[in-house]
Amino acid sequence: MTGGFGFALSCPLPDRQNEVIELAHGGGGLLMHGLIDRIFRPAFAISSADLTHDGAVLEIAGARLAFTTDSYVVRPLFFPGGDIGSLAIYGTVNDLAMCGAQPLFLSLGLILEEGLPISQLRQVIASMHTAAETAGVRLATGDTKVVEHGKGDGLYINTAGIGFVRSAVPPAPQHVRPGDAVLLSGDIGRHGIAVLAAREGLGFEGEIESDAAPLAATVMELIEAGIDLHCLRDPTRGGLATTLVEIAKSASLDMYIDESSIVVSEPVRGACEILGLDPLYVASEGRFIAFVPLHEAEAALSIVRGAPRGVDAAIIGRVEASRGRGVVLEGMIGGTRVLDMLSGEQLPRIC
Amino acid sequence: MCLAVPGQVLSIEGEDALTRQGRVKFGGIVKQVNLAYVPEVAVGDYVLVHAGFAITIIDEPEALKTLAYLAEVEPEELS
Amino acid sequence: MKYIDEFRDAASVRRYADAIARITTRSWTMMEICGGQTHSIVRHGIDQLLPQGVNLLHGPGCPVCVTPTESIDAAIAIANTPGVIFCSFGDMLRVPGHRGSLLAAKARGADVRIVYSPLDALKIAQGTRDREVVFFAIGFETTAPATAMTVAQAARDGIENFSLLISHVLVPPAIEALLSAPDNQVQGFLAAGHVCTIMGYWEYEPIAQRFRVPIVVTGFEPLDLMQGIYLCIRQLEENRVEVENQYRRSVRRDGNRIAQQVMRRVFAVQSQRWRGIGEIAASGLGLSAEYARYDARTRFGPAEVHSEQPSECMAGLILRGLRKPTDCPAFATRCTPERPVGATMVSSEGACAAYYRYRRHDGTGAGVGLDMGRDASP
Numbered sequence: 001m002t003g004g005f006g007f008a009l010s011c012p013l014p015d016r017q018n019e020v021i022e023l024a025h026g027g028g029g030l031l032m033h034g035l036i037d038r039i040f041r042p043a044f045a046i047s048s049a050d051l052t053h054d055g056a057v058l059e060i061a062g063a064r065l066a067f068t069t070d071s072y073v074v075r076p077l078f079f080p081g082g083d084i085g086s087l088a089i090y091g092t093v094n095d096l097a098m099c100g101a102q103p104l105f106l107s108l109g110l111i112l113e114e115g116l117p118i119s120q121l122r123q124v125i126a127s128m129h130t131a132a133e134t135a136g137v138r139l140a141t142g143d144t145k146v147v148e149h150g151k152g153d154g155l156y157i158n159t160a161g162i163g164f165v166r167s168a169v170p171p172a173p174q175h176v177r178p179g180d181a182v183l184l185s186g187d188i189g190r191h192g193i194a195v196l197a198a199r200e201g202l203g204f205e206g207e208i209e210s211d212a213a214p215l216a217a218t219v220m221e222l223i224e225a226g227i228d229l230h231c232l233r234d235p236t237r238g239g240l241a242t243t244l245v246e247i248a249k250s251a252s253l254d255m256y257i258d259e260s261s262i263v264v265s266e267p268v269r270g271a272c273e274i275l276g277l278d279p280l281y282v283a284s285e286g287r288f289i290a291f292v293p294l295h296e297a298e299a300a301l302s303i304v305r306g307a308p309r310g311v312d313a314a315i316i317g318r319v320e321a322s323r324g325r326g327v328v329l330e331g332m333i334g335g336t337r338v339l340d341m342l343s344g345e346q347l348p349r350i351c
Numbered sequence: 352m353c354l355a356v357p358g359q360v361l362s363i364e365g366e367d368a369l370t371r372q373g374r375v376k377f378g379g380i381v382k383q384v385n386l387a388y389v390p391e392v393a394v395g396d397y398v399l400v401h402a403g404f405a406i407t408i409i410d411e412p413e414a415l416k417t418l419a420y421l422a423e424v425e426p427e428e429l430s
Numbered sequence: 431m432k433y434i435d436e437f438r439d440a441a442s443v444r445r446y447a448d449a450i451a452r453i454t455t456r457s458w459t460m461m462e463i464c465g466g467q468t469h470s471i472v473r474h475g476i477d478q479l480l481p482q483g484v485n486l487l488h489g490p491g492c493p494v495c496v497t498p499t500e501s502i503d504a505a506i507a508i509a510n511t512p513g514v515i516f517c518s519f520g521d522m523l524r525v526p527g528h529r530g531s532l533l534a535a536k537a538r539g540a541d542v543r544i545v546y547s548p549l550d551a552l553k554i555a556q557g558t559r560d561r562e563v564v565f566f567a568i569g570f571e572t573t574a575p576a577t578a579m580t581v582a583q584a585a586r587d588g589i590e591n592f593s594l595l596i597s598h599v600l601v602p603p604a605i606e607a608l609l610s611a612p613d614n615q616v617q618g619f620l621a622a623g624h625v626c627t628i629m630g631y632w633e634y635e636p637i638a639q640r641f642r643v644p645i646v647v648t649g650f651e652p653l654d655l656m657q658g659i660y661l662c663i664r665q666l667e668e669n670r671v672e673v674e675n676q677y678r679r680s681v682r683r684d685g686n687r688i689a690q691q692v693m694r695r696v697f698a699v700q701s702q703r704w705r706g707i708g709e710i711a712a713s714g715l716g717l718s719a720e721y722a723r724y725d726a727r728t729r730f731g732p733a734e735v736h737s738e739q740p741s742e743c744m745a746g747l748i749l750r751g752l753r754k755p756t757d758c759p760a761f762a763t764r765c766t767p768e769r770p771v772g773a774t775m776v777s778s779e780g781a782c783a784a785y786y787r788y789r790r791h792d793g794t795g796a797g798v799g800l801d802m803g804r805d806a807s808p
Binding site for chain 3: 353354355356357359369370378385387388390399403404406407409411413416418420421424
């Protein structure tokens with residue numbers, strides 16, 4: 001197949017007719033966004049303003065409610081620092097918090113695989129109970145289904161959540177402004193590495209624990225202190241870099257991020273060095289990014305640092321009007337590079 | 352190619368030449384590494400690890416010389 | 431982290447940039463032949479710190495990029511064989527063969543598993559005796575010892591449900607092939623520090639002399655790269671031709687003798703096809719007679735043979751340093767990391783992937799001067 005450009009392609013382009021879903025479609029990067037744009041958006045007539053990453057803000061009979069849903073398919077079911085159950089609670093609670101909402105109620109959908117030991121189910125439910133109490137939410141309704149052995153990976157969970165929006169203006173990428181400061185609430189990458197290590201049996205001693213934790217209380221503190229939260233987002237799938245790129249694209253703005261201000265713990269650093277992973281793309285489940293007006297940045301930082309797990313919170317960058325550059329990382333040794341979404345999930349490498 | 356990472360040997364287990372291994376610390380994590388290619392390694396040494404194998408013991412005096420070399424080439428370097 | 435952080439010191443890197451600028455009086459073209467160095471250079475912006483006229487080319491140093499399409503096809507065929515557990519380094523999963531990649535095969539139900547070490551694959555074989563486990567052994571001389579020791583262990587412990595699909599390549603023959611080519615522009619080489627950790631650098635001395643090209647064995651951190659480039663330019667400026675060792679904390683002239691011994695016992699040198707370049711004599715490793723029974727190609731039979739396209743993909747020219755990724759009309763348009771056309775776009779070490787990730791917005795590619803950040807005019 002000649003390209004008409006004076007050379008012949010030596011590898012055939014993949015046949016798009018026979019496209020199947022690949023794991024990378026769930027990775028939060030370009031392939032997943034491709035699915036959303038090509039398949040979901042046209043079907044549901046969702047405008048980009050409505051399809052925020054985290055949740056929808058709905059006006060119902062004069063009340064502003066945030067509504068979100070998420071499904072949890074993590075393997076292994078149990079990992080250091082949590083399990084699929086606690087993750088399912090915190091993940092949805094955090095999505096509501098990212099809408100500036102006080103989480104109130106969750107629904108729970110369980111898909112159980114035939115053969116799952118009931119002791120494991122008990123453990124997951126107990127973990128969800130503890131997590132819900134910690135997060136201050138209640139389970140309002142639920143459903144359980146069982147699928148045949150071999151069809152389900154043990155256990156899948158879906159949680160949906162509702163909460164009252166407390167911020168005057170619900171945070172969204174559209175509200176980010178040139179000049180805003182970018183605040184990161186803590187160190188990154190623990191969750192992704194914890195799950196990867198557990199799943200692949202990487203045999204790391206001195207286990208890295210997932211950072212999964214509820215964020216609503218800290219967000220409410222910021223709102224109560226009158227901080228103008230232009231946008232909030234938790235850097236889950238795809239990590240910090242992907243999240244920043246998504247927001248920059250939605251907001252049509254550029255960002256300049258200072259690499260040396262991003263905190264990566266020693267264990268996560270070591271694991272990333274060995275596996276050849278970039279910590280900027282590794283998920284966290286108990287951290288958030290906030291875009292606030294520059295003059296409020298120090299106050300916001302002080303509040304987050306005072307909250308649980310906030311010790312490594314930092315201002316990591318600034319927003320600027322778009323000159324078409326996107327998210328620029330100002331590197332440790334002085335060079336710059338543009339951050340982009342990865343094409344698929346980040347794979348460990350040897351080269 | 353060749354992502355090889357330096358780590359410190361915390362302990363060494365086994366006598367067998369092929370399977371001798373050690374617990375090696377990289378930043379904040381510890382992993383088992385095959386030491387067959389560095390038979391003279393001692394606890395406390397730093398090794399370079401690739402694909403689960405230590406491929407050399409890092410020479411600390413040479414490392415320091417490399418870092419110090421910069422001072423030799425600047426600022427009064429020839430043109 | 432010790433032995434990493436000190437070699438990423440920003441101030442030192444800048445001082446090397448100044449020193450290099452001071453000693454450079456004319457244009458020079460150098461090549462590094464290590465995907466890890468490509469990655470580090472582009473990621474840290476090392477080439478942005480070099481003076482105009484210092485041209486740093488990325489050679490065929492990415493074993494992922496140079497693994498022949500035939501090997502990928504063989505890997506997929508084996509992975510699709512019922513009952514097989516196919517183990518591979520993560521790097522190889524997205525490389526396109528004639529009919530998709532290993533990742534695509536996995537999506538269609540093949541049991542493909544990522545491992546960090548060939549020992550992990552052997553462990554899987556020990557743990558699941560009723561299934562055939564195959565390990566995709568790729569890489570340069572740095573990785574070959576790991577494969578060799580794994581084969582030796584398998585043989586000694588009688589693990590027979592284990593075999594390897596081998597595609598190990600050797601660097602010196604590739605350097606000779608590059609330097610022998612009539613269109614060669616390379617004036618100096620940065621030799622791959624981890625390859626030389628295993629093999630030493632004595633093999634490069636006759637090459638340097640025969641082709642009158644300075645060779646500097648170089649490490650991977652920003653400081654190593656800057657020092658390696660500095661030493662190479664200094665040789666060029668002073669009209670000296672030597673093999674110098676920048677990566678002294680890791681590399682000795684004789685290399686790792688034990689690793690070499692085990693490699694000699696387990697492997698035999700053979701001719702090897704390099705994707706995008708062609709066949710290079712004595713540039714690959716196959717299993718020696720003593721260990722031939724572990725060869726997955728023999729065990730599973732030859733894969734369907736597809737003829738390689740007669741004209742070369744741009745990747746070949748890029749791998750030989752004759753073009754930059756940004757010269758390719760398909761770059762970032764029809765050829766992207768999600769839909770790669772050539773192998774250099776697939777591997778994170780490949781020049782095209784590195785450029786795509788870090789450089790495509792510049793529009794100018796590498797080695798064109800200092801990027802001062804947002805105030806620079808493009």
